[in-house]
Structures are given as structure tokens and as C-alpha cells.
Amino acid sequence: MTSPIGNARSRLTRRSLLSFLLASSAVMPCQSAYAQVTASGGQTVRIMPAQATCKNEICFHAIDKGSLLYSNADTPIDVTVPPASNGDDYDIGIFAEDGATINLKGGGTVRVGGSSTGLQANWGDVAGATIYATDLNLDVADVARGAIASRSSRMTFSGQTTLVGHGAWSDGLSAQFDSTITVNGPINASGAWLYVANSSDGSRVDLKGGGTISLTGAGQGVFSAVADGVLTATGMKIHADTNQSSGTSLLSGGSVSTIKVSNSELDGANSGGAIWGIHVSNAVTENAAFVLDNSQLTMNSAGAAIYADGGRASVRLTGSDITAFKGGGGLLADVGTGRIFHLPSALNLSAIDSTLSGDMAVGAPAADGANTLSASLRGTTTWTGNLTVNGTSRGNVTLADSAHWTGSATNASTVVLSSATALWAIPGGGNSSVTGTVKNAGKIAFQAGGPTTLTVRNFVNDGGTIQVNINAAGQNDFIHATGTATLNGGTVSVIPATGSYTIGQTYKILTANGGITGQFAKVVDNAPFVDLGLSQNANNVYLKVTRNDTTFASVASSQSQRAVADGVETLASGSTLYQAVAKAPDVASARQAFSTLSGDIHASARSVLVQDSGLIRDAVLNRLYTADLAAIAPAAMLSGPTAYAENVPAAAPAPFGSATPAALSGLWAQGFGSWGHLGGGRDARVDHDTGGFLIGFDTLVQGSFLQDWRLGAFAGYSHSSFDVDARAASGTADNYHVGLYAGRQWNALALRLGATYTWHDIDSDRTVALPGFADRLSTSYDAGTAQLFGELGYRIDTQVFRFEPFVNAAYLNLHTDGFRETGGDAALSGRGDTSNLGFTTLGLRAATSFDLTEGTSATLQATLGWRHAFGDVRPTAALALANGSAFNASGTPIARDALVVDTGISVALSHAASLGVSYSGQFGEKAVDQSVRGNFVWRF
Missing domain, CATH: 2.160.20 (Pectate Lyase C-like)
Structure with a gap:
């Protein structure tokens, strides 16, 4: 119808x-x-x-x-x-x-x-x-x-x-x-x-x-649950921005109600008054619960994220973030009563894998009820604000599970760390006070920043840990019990400031006016060379520093460290250097001290000089190779990657193997620069670079028993620098080079020989910085390097390329003079020492020529080889501290095996002159050396 x-x-x-x-x-x-x-x-x-x-x-x-x-x-x-x-x-x-x-x-x-x-x-x-x-x-x-x-x-x-x-x-x-x-x-x-x-x-x-809830204007609140009501929200965005003078709440619950918010965002801002994020209220005998799972609560108002004014309420956070911006009420507050936090009965706060940002304040009104805050922070929960406990009532703070509280307590009634994983981190440089009892079954950690005093009525240590800081001035963190102290075992953990351990120093860490019962079980620290002993009388507990029986060398991790440790051990125990080593706060610091004191830069400097010697050998051998190349090459190849002095008429390129007349004499010059590093890992890395030049003259001998031998001589200068950052050390060397060389070609077979000598003027500086000790040291000394070397090569010619397999060998003798550093107690003296090394290189060279323009030709050359070093590859230096025994410092070695590469181009500028540039590199395990060269030749 x-x-x-x-x-x-x-x-x-x-x-x-x-x-x-x-x-x-x-x-x-x-x-x-x-x-x-x-x-x-x-x-x-x-x-x-x-x-x-x-x-x-x-x-x-x-x-x-x-x-x-x-x-x-x-x-x-x-x-x-x-x-x-x-x-x-x-x-x-x-x-x-x-x-x-x-x-x-x-x-x-x-x-x-x-x-x-x-x-x-x-x-x-x-x-x-x-x-x-x-x-x-x-x-x-x-x-x-x-x-x-x-x-x-x-x-x-x-x-x-x-x-x-x-x-x-x-x-x-x-x-x-x-x-x-x-x-x-x-x-x-x-x-x-x-x-x-x-x-x-x-x-x-x-x-x-899901969806969005927004409270604006003069609204009173968003969610309210009372009398056993249950309110749940999933995937919501809840926002409040009102001009209400007071009383607005995002979530409000009382009696035995429950509010559950999951995967949601809550934020509040108020231009008129306070917005409460979570409001827990109603009768003392009832219970309210708030559950936030994987949600965010952000407050930027005069109110607080959590407003508790009664009830045995609980707040549980799982994977949630609560942020109360500066200027807001913090995490927990009760502004209406004029107190920061009102706990007539109890509030249980449980946070799992959550982040709480802002300050949490707890205070108690009158002396009625237990006034207890129980905080359980588990998982990866982070509390980035301070939990500050105020008031003069019997209010209690209990940290359970893995709760982490960072902040000072002022007049809190009772603080209880009920779990071995509970932590109270007290900021350094201030004072905290608890009018009642502090019971510690977890860890009370005084933070760095200055001596801090915690004043309590009574102190009970139920197997917990007390972490105290000490410094070289004899100051330390301190617990003062105006009543009694009961020590049921537990640990004193000591954190020293830089240079804090002064042998014989005594620190008072606990005083109880009413007397001490029991004792701590042990003291823990990481210092390898001192013992921290506990002693006590009727009212005080003391911590005393004494030297133990551990030798310096027993904690060393390398031969060089053990050597210098033995040297320091022979010094008088009252010397500043001995005391500085003995104060090492842990084994790692002790090992670093031994490495810093070792002076291994003096040994590593020898590796740098040996590495740079290859620049001189290679320059001579490449000069003789390009001279042989020119003697049998067409005119287009007369300007190799290094300078040579042959005088060959200009001609179009012809097949390799067609001999041309060679110039009898010539001048050549080479400028070079190199850079690289040695070591790393267990050996301190040495960075080095070198720049210099060589000038040489050679001639092809005619009409004597040295017929067809090319004989020459050269001289030059270079400057080297090296740094060992891990040792705060550096040095320089001025190098003066001279040498003779000779070469002979028998059809496809070539023989090349050379002898050089280099004078070195070495300066080094280093800084020794240990806890409570610093020294600036420097020295100068001389050294000399002699080299003998030779090479055999066999030519293989084609229409386009010339190949030459080769093998060469070198002997090197390096001698350094003795020296004595200037500085303080860490100054070293070194005696003269000699290193002997050998090198062999097996490789292949290739070259080709081509016309750049009409009348201008160029030559490309490349080398690939394997270089092996033997002998004194790892350098040492015989050193001694003043008034101490001698020891051998081991330096950073050169690479035993390295890949050698070389490539370059040379251009004929005229019939009598050529200019070339080339690159060379050596690559070994934890060792790299690279260089560039520029060459010029004038033939006559």
C-alpha cells in the first residue's frame, strides 16, 4: 500500500x-x-x-x-x-x-x-x-x-x-x-x-x-569513556585546536572505562587554554585503561599529553610515539590542582617499543594513599625527556623491567629500581634529593659533566650497581644518606675522566649519617694497571687507587708495542711518563699510548726513502730503453717517453727493424712528482709524496774497447714529505741524487746498467698526547742510499709494434745516522742503522709510432710488470727513552709484491728536440705509489 x-x-x-x-x-x-x-x-x-x-x-x-x-x-x-x-x-x-x-x-x-x-x-x-x-x-x-x-x-x-x-x-x-x-x-x-x-x-x-576527527572552536573534547565504557579507534586522525579556556581532551576516561586507539594519529593545539591528550580521572576505587597501539600522540598546548587526577588508572603504549613540545605540560600533569602531577592512588605506565618525548613530572598532593607511579619501559622504548619527581608527600616512583629514567629527583618520597635492568641516569654537575628511601636493585648511573651529589633519607642497595665518575682533581659523584645505608652486595662501577687515576688517590663515594650496614660486593673498572679498592668505616665508603702487578708489556698487541712498553717500564715510577701510562683507563688506551710513544715514524721514514728510490732507477732504465728504441726505429720513434740524444733524419714511418744513424750525444731532463701510501690496519698508514727533477748527459762511444756502448751521467734534486696521522707524526727529506749508467745493444738483446747515490737530509716532528701528559718532539739527521741495478731485454719487432720482454734486478743499501729528539720525557734517541734490500722486476714493454700532423710524429709506449722485494722489507729503528732501556721500533713495510704499470707519449718538436709525458704506478697490498713525469731532450 x-x-x-x-x-x-x-x-x-x-x-x-x-x-x-x-x-x-x-x-x-x-x-x-x-x-x-x-x-x-x-x-x-x-x-x-x-x-x-x-x-x-x-x-x-x-x-x-x-x-x-x-x-x-x-x-x-x-x-x-x-x-x-x-x-x-x-x-x-x-x-x-x-x-x-x-x-x-x-x-x-x-x-x-x-x-x-x-x-x-x-x-x-x-x-x-x-x-x-x-x-x-x-x-x-x-x-x-x-x-x-x-x-x-x-x-x-x-x-x-x-x-x-x-x-x-x-x-x-x-x-x-x-x-x-x-x-x-x-x-x-x-x-x-x-x-x-x-x-x-x-x-x-x-x-x-579510518578517517579524521577534528575539534575546533569551543569544543570540549573528542573521545570520552566512563562507567565501564569501551571506545576503540583504528586508523584515525584525531585533531583538536580550540579556543576553549580549559578542560578539552582528545581522550577522556574515568571509572573502569577503556579507550583503545590503534594505527592512529592524535594531535592537540589550543590558542585559549589547555588541551589534555589523555585524561585519566574519577574515583580512587575505580580503574581506567588507555591503550595506544602503533599510534602517535602530539601535544602543543598548555595542557599535557597525559592528565591524571585520580583512579588506579593504567596507560599502555605499544609501538607508539608521544610528543609534548616545549611549552606544553609535558607527558603527565595536573594543572587543575596547582601541582604538576596528582596521584591519589596509582598510575601504571607501560611502554613497549615506543618513543616518549618531553618531560614527565610527578608530584603528590596530600599524604593520602600510596601515590605510586609504576613505569615499565620495554623493547626498544626511548624516553627522550626527563622524569622529574617533585613534591613533599609520600609519593613513590618505581622503575621496573627495563625502565630507563633520565633526570634528577627533587624531594621524591621513594625511588625504587626493582629490576636488574632498570636504570636511573642522573645528569652530571647537579644535585638530586629524595626525602624518603632509594632502593636500588638495578643501576644508578651518575652522568659525566661534573661531580653530582644524591641526597636521600635512607639508601638500600639490593645487589644493584652504582656508577660513579672520578677526576684527576680528586672529585667524584657522591651519595649522602642523612639516615642509614644498607649495602646488600652490589657493584661500584668507576668511570674515570681523562687522566683521573692518580696512584694513591682516595675518593669518598658514600656517607650515611646514621651508619652503614653491610658492604658492596665488588668494584669494577677497565683500568689495566691500577686496582681500585673499597674500604669503609662506620659512616663512609672509600675508593682508593693503587698500582697493580700487571706489566705494561703484557697488554701490548704487537712486537713494537711490547718493545716500547718494556722501555717505559724501566723508567722511575714517579716520572710523569710512567704515571701517564699507568693511568690508562682501559687496554685500548694503553695500546694506543705504546704506539704513540714508539717513534715508529723513524722506521717508517726508511720505507718512504726506499719507495722513492724506484723513481731514480726507473728514470735511468727508461732512458736507456728509449735510446735503444731510437737506434733501430724509424724517425717517427725518435722521441720516446723519456729523452734521448740520437740524431736521425726526419722520414716517413718505416717498418721496425730498419736501423737509422744515431746522434752521438745529447742532453735530457726529467721532472717528476709522485704520491702514495704504505700500510694501514695493524700498521700505521704512511702517506707520502715526492717532487723533483733530473738532468743527464750521455754519448754513444766509437773507436775504443767500449765501441757501441752508451755511457751517461746525471744529477738531480727531490723533496719528500710523509705523514703518519695515527701517530700525530710527520717528516720531510731533501734528497740530492747523482748516478752513472751504461747500455749496449747486440742485435735483439739489450743490456742496461746503472749505479746511483742519494744524500738525504731528514727532519721529523711528532706529538705525544696521553691522559694527563703531552709532549712535542722533533729531530734532524742524515741518511744515504746507494743502488746498483741492471736489466736484460729482448726485442721482438713487427710492422706496427715493438715488444720487449725484460727482467731487471736491483740492490739497495740505506744507512741512517743516529739522532736525539728534543722535547720532554717522551724524547727518543736513535742509533745509526742500515737496511739492505733487493728488487726484481719481470715484465713486457710495447711501443708504436704514428704521425700527428705532416712532419710531426709521436710515439706511444706502455709497460706491464711484476715487482718483487726481498731483504729488509719491514724497517726497524733502534730507539731508547731517556733513562730507559733500548728497544726496536718496527715501521710500516713496503709491499713485497706489486703490479707495475707505465704508459706515456712523446712528440718530436723538431729534428733535434722532443717532449714527452708519462704515468707510472705500483699497486701492492696496502701500498700504492703513483707518479707522473715530464721529459725533454736536445740531441746534437
Whole structure:
């Protein structure tokens, strides 16, 4: 049956109520300005396109197991409920009670005026009404209610749900008396409360579909749960930014209610007053719980992230972040009482894998109740603020599990570290006080930054650890018990400042005016050469530093360290250097001290001189090779990568193997620069570089027993520098070179010989810096390097390339004079020493020539080889400390085996002159040396 109900001029009031008591369904179009439709007695009324305004009554009403169904998506429902104006009565837009059902599938809008209600499920004593709504918009005025589920009713919102509140007391969703409101789709709300209350059986509001809730203007809060109510939110963004003077809360709970927020974001800012992030309140005898899982709570207002003013409440954080910006109230606060934190009974805070940023303050009002804060921080939870305990009551702070508290306590009643993994980190340089007892079964760690005093009434150490800092001035962290101290074992852990261990120094670490019972079990430190002993009398505990029987050399990790350690051990125990080593705070520092004192730069300098000697050998051998190359090459090859003096008429390139007349004499010059490093890892890395030049003359002998031998001589200068950063050491060397060389070609076979000598003027500087000790040292001394070397090569010619397999060998003798460093107690003297080394190189050379332009030719040359070193590859230096025994310092070695590469190009500038440039490199294990060369020749 279908029947229209009214029009703009018609109105159905309570006295003209239209009731359907039929055995079949009815379909009702509703288009009037004022309308009322009621379904009862198990019947169903289907409502067609509806636009209605309620007046002091109920627009759509389902009772006594009746059903109302609206399902026209093309024309959404539009219901206006004006402000109530009939005494205590109020209007209800859509009302289901006594087991009835209303289903709004077509979406639409319900506007609610002051003191009225948009949707209500159940009233009175009969339980079990249900309302379903899809894509519904609720627009709620001040002192109005959007949707109320009461008396074991159910209300379910699907699709996109929108709540808009226009006043300080706009209720968005309210579940009461064991009722449940479920939002399955996303919800977007602004300025409206979500409220759960009034049943010992437990009511619920569940937000499951995500969305955003925003409280602006003068709103009072977002979530509120009391009297065993349960409110859950998943995937929500909850924001409050109001001008309310006080009392606004994102989450508010009391009695035995529960609020659970998962995978959500909460933030609050207030231009008018305080916003509380989580508000825990109500009677002392009741219990409230807040659970934040994988959520973020951010506060930037005068309020606090957590506001507790009573109840045995608990807050649990799992994978969540709480941030209270500077200027806000911190993590926990009770501004209303004038105290930072009010704990009439107890608050349990549990945080797992969470981050808490901001300060947490705890204070107690009157001396009533246990006033206990129990904090359990587990997993990877980080507390980046300070937990500051204030007040003069009997309030307690308990750190359990792996709780980590960083901050000072001022007048806290009791501080208990109940777990071996609990930590109280007290900032350095200040004072903390506890009016009651400190019980330590975990760790009290005084932080660096200055001596700190902790004053307590009584101190009980139940197997815990006390970490104290000491310094060289005899100052240390200190616990002062105005009452008694009870020491049931435990550990004193000592952290020394730089240079703190002064042998014979005594530190007082604990005083108890009322006496000490028991003792600490042990003292722990990492110092290898001193013992820290505990002693005590009736009122004090002392810590004393004494030298133990551990020898310096026993902790060394290398032969060089052991050698210098033995040298230091022979010094008088009262010397500043001996004391500096004995004060090493740990084994690593001791080993570093031995390495710094060893003076191994004097040995490593020998490696640098040996490495640089190859620059001179290679220059001579390359000169003889290019001379042989020119003697049998076409004119295009007369300007090799090094200078030579042959005089060959200019000609077009011809096949290799066609001999050309050679110039008898010539001058050549070479400038070079090299850089590289030696060592690393266990051997201190040496960085070095060298720059210099050589000038030479040679001639081809004719008409004597030296027929066809090329004889020459050269001289030059170079400057080398080297640094050992790990030792704070550096040095330089001025090098003066002279040498003779000779070469002979027998068809494809070539022989090349050379002899050189280099004078070295060496200067070195180093700094020794140990805890409580510093020394700047320097010295100068001379050295000399002599070399003999030779090479055999066999020529293989083709039309385009010339190849030459070769093998060469060299002998090197390096002698350094003795020296004596100037400086302080760490100055070393060294005796003269000699190193003997040999080198062999096996490789292949290749060369080719080509025309750059008409009349200008160029030659490309490359070398690849393997170089092996033997003999005194690892250098040593015989050294001694003043008034100490001698020892041998081992330096950084050169590479025993290295890959050798060389490549270059030379251009004939004219018939008599050529210019070339080349690159050379040696690559070995932990050793690299690279160089560039520029060459010029003038033939005559």
C-alpha cells in the first residue's frame, strides 16, 4: 500500500499519529514540512524519498519490533530536527526502541538543533533496538546529540559517515547502558564528542574504517569513556585546536572505562587554554585503561599529553610515539590542582617499543594513599625527556623491567629500581634529593659533566650497581644518606675522566649519617694497571687507587708495542711518563699510548726513502730503453717517453727493424712528482709524496774497447714529505741524487746498467698526547742510499709494434745516522742503522709510432710488470727513552709484491728536440705509489 503523508501545509502531531499495524509491508512517501511515521507490532514501513522537519516529536519512529526502511540512493533522506521548545521534551529525528529496527540505506543528512537528538536507539526498560545507516551526515548544534545508542542497543554506520558539531557540548556518537556503536567505513568528524558511558556491563563505540576527527572552536573534547565504557579507534586522525579556556581532551576516561586507539594519529593545539591528550580521572576505587597501539600522540598546548587526577588508572603504549613540545605540560600533569602531577592512588605506565618525548613530572598532593607511579619501559622504548619527581608527600616512583629514567629527583618520597635492568641516569654537575628511601636493585648511573651529589633519607642497595665518575682533581659523584645505608652486595662501577687515576688517590663515594650496614660486593673498572679498592668505616665508603702487578708489556698487541712498553717500564715510577701510562683507563688506551710513544715514524721514514728510490732507477732504465728504441726505429720513434740524444733524419714511418744513424750525444731532463701510501690496519698508514727533477748527459762511444756502448751521467734534486696521522707524526727529506749508467745493444738483446747515490737530509716532528701528559718532539739527521741495478731485454719487432720482454734486478743499501729528539720525557734517541734490500722486476714493454700532423710524429709506449722485494722489507729503528732501556721500533713495510704499470707519449718538436709525458704506478697490498713525469731532450 502506498499513500502520501501531508504536504507543506499538513502536520502530523502526537494526537494524529499514523500507525501501521498491518500484516504486510507498507510503502510511505514522506514530503511534508512536518511529518511523523511510526512502525510497530513487527511490521515494516518502506519510506520513499523523504524530506521532513520534526516539531516537538519524532519524525521516524519504530517500536515494538517494527521496522522502518529507507533505501532510495537517488534521493537521500533529509531530516531536520529543530531545537526543542516544549518544556522538558525534545525532538528526535529517527528513533528505534523496544526491539525495533530502522535501516537507512540511501544516505542523506540529519540536522539536529539544540537539546534535540538526530538518531536514537532504544529508551526505557525494554532492550535491543537497532539502527543501520549508510553514507549519513550528522549536523549537530550546541547542546545537541547526534546519535545515541542506549539500553543494549546497536547502531551501525557504513560507507562514509560525517559528523559536524557546532558548539562546546555537541555530542557526535554516544553509547550508553551496554550498547554498541560501530562505524565500519571512514568517519570524518569535526567539533563533536564521541561518548561511551553508564553501564557496569560495558558499552562500546568502535571506529574501524579510518578517517579524521577534528575539534575546533569551543569544543570540549573528542573521545570520552566512563562507567565501564569501551571506545576503540583504528586508523584515525584525531585533531583538536580550540579556543576553549580549559578542560578539552582528545581522550577522556574515568571509572573502569577503556579507550583503545590503534594505527592512529592524535594531535592537540589550543590558542585559549589547555588541551589534555589523555585524561585519566574519577574515583580512587575505580580503574581506567588507555591503550595506544602503533599510534602517535602530539601535544602543543598548555595542557599535557597525559592528565591524571585520580583512579588506579593504567596507560599502555605499544609501538607508539608521544610528543609534548616545549611549552606544553609535558607527558603527565595536573594543572587543575596547582601541582604538576596528582596521584591519589596509582598510575601504571607501560611502554613497549615506543618513543616518549618531553618531560614527565610527578608530584603528590596530600599524604593520602600510596601515590605510586609504576613505569615499565620495554623493547626498544626511548624516553627522550626527563622524569622529574617533585613534591613533599609520600609519593613513590618505581622503575621496573627495563625502565630507563633520565633526570634528577627533587624531594621524591621513594625511588625504587626493582629490576636488574632498570636504570636511573642522573645528569652530571647537579644535585638530586629524595626525602624518603632509594632502593636500588638495578643501576644508578651518575652522568659525566661534573661531580653530582644524591641526597636521600635512607639508601638500600639490593645487589644493584652504582656508577660513579672520578677526576684527576680528586672529585667524584657522591651519595649522602642523612639516615642509614644498607649495602646488600652490589657493584661500584668507576668511570674515570681523562687522566683521573692518580696512584694513591682516595675518593669518598658514600656517607650515611646514621651508619652503614653491610658492604658492596665488588668494584669494577677497565683500568689495566691500577686496582681500585673499597674500604669503609662506620659512616663512609672509600675508593682508593693503587698500582697493580700487571706489566705494561703484557697488554701490548704487537712486537713494537711490547718493545716500547718494556722501555717505559724501566723508567722511575714517579716520572710523569710512567704515571701517564699507568693511568690508562682501559687496554685500548694503553695500546694506543705504546704506539704513540714508539717513534715508529723513524722506521717508517726508511720505507718512504726506499719507495722513492724506484723513481731514480726507473728514470735511468727508461732512458736507456728509449735510446735503444731510437737506434733501430724509424724517425717517427725518435722521441720516446723519456729523452734521448740520437740524431736521425726526419722520414716517413718505416717498418721496425730498419736501423737509422744515431746522434752521438745529447742532453735530457726529467721532472717528476709522485704520491702514495704504505700500510694501514695493524700498521700505521704512511702517506707520502715526492717532487723533483733530473738532468743527464750521455754519448754513444766509437773507436775504443767500449765501441757501441752508451755511457751517461746525471744529477738531480727531490723533496719528500710523509705523514703518519695515527701517530700525530710527520717528516720531510731533501734528497740530492747523482748516478752513472751504461747500455749496449747486440742485435735483439739489450743490456742496461746503472749505479746511483742519494744524500738525504731528514727532519721529523711528532706529538705525544696521553691522559694527563703531552709532549712535542722533533729531530734532524742524515741518511744515504746507494743502488746498483741492471736489466736484460729482448726485442721482438713487427710492422706496427715493438715488444720487449725484460727482467731487471736491483740492490739497495740505506744507512741512517743516529739522532736525539728534543722535547720532554717522551724524547727518543736513535742509533745509526742500515737496511739492505733487493728488487726484481719481470715484465713486457710495447711501443708504436704514428704521425700527428705532416712532419710531426709521436710515439706511444706502455709497460706491464711484476715487482718483487726481498731483504729488509719491514724497517726497524733502534730507539731508547731517556733513562730507559733500548728497544726496536718496527715501521710500516713496503709491499713485497706489486703490479707495475707505465704508459706515456712523446712528440718530436723538431729534428733535434722532443717532449714527452708519462704515468707510472705500483699497486701492492696496502701500498700504492703513483707518479707522473715530464721529459725533454736536445740531441746534437
